[in-house]
Amino acid sequence: MRTYTFKDQNFYIYSKIGKVDFESLKPIFEEMVKNDKIAIASPKFSYKGKVVDNYRNFPKFLDLFIKNFKFLRKRFPEQMRRYLLWDLDLNSKVNVDFLTNNFLIIKKDFFDQFKVNLGKSYSDIELAIKAYENNLSVCFFGTCEIKLKRRLKNKSFFLQLGIYLKPLNFL
Numbered sequence: 025m026r027t028y029t030f031k032d033q034n035f036y037i038y039s040k041i042g043k044v045d046f047e048s049l050k051p052i053f054e055e056m057v058k059n060d061k062i063a064i065a066s067p068k069f070s071y072k073g074k075v076v077d078n079y080r081n082f083p084k085f086l087d088l089f090i091k092n093f094k095f096l097r098k099r100f101p102e103q104m105r106r107y108l109l110w111d112l113d114l115n116s117k118v119n120v121d122f123l124t125n126n127f128l129i130i131k132k133d134f135f136d137q138f139k140v141n142l143g144k145s146y147s148d149i150e151l152a153i154k155a156y157e158n159n160l161s162v163c164f165f166g167t168c169e170i171k172l173k174r175r176l177k178n179k180s181f182f183l184q185l186g187i188y189l190k191p192l193n194f195l
Contacts, residue, residue, distance in 0.1 A: 049168055121152060
């Protein structure tokens, strides 16, 4: 995790996507400095002209299972529309339930209070819950775009298995 300072405000940048030009993220940093309520933010990502979604609603029990099987996505489109925010305006700034931990901009003072291990499964959800418990928001910035040079890595079998079994913890 890198530390970045913008206008005397410190941020942590957690990234799984490699090098990023921080100058292109300037509108996000400006908004986060101006708005004390935004604790976590992320830009829009695209790869070969398609948006790579990194925003979600909190999952219901079967959402994670359905999401990872293409034939189930087609069978339960309304459930996926709600969870994956298929109707989200991808060109605006929108508050979302949580952002995936592929790339997060986090206010340093907020993160230092909770010390969430972002390498752990579902830590992105845990961090977002901490934000909401403290009346803060999680914001997707569709107004800033990062074009990926390569697609994000696919999950290993064991990581996918852990994802399938994780909803049992919510029972």
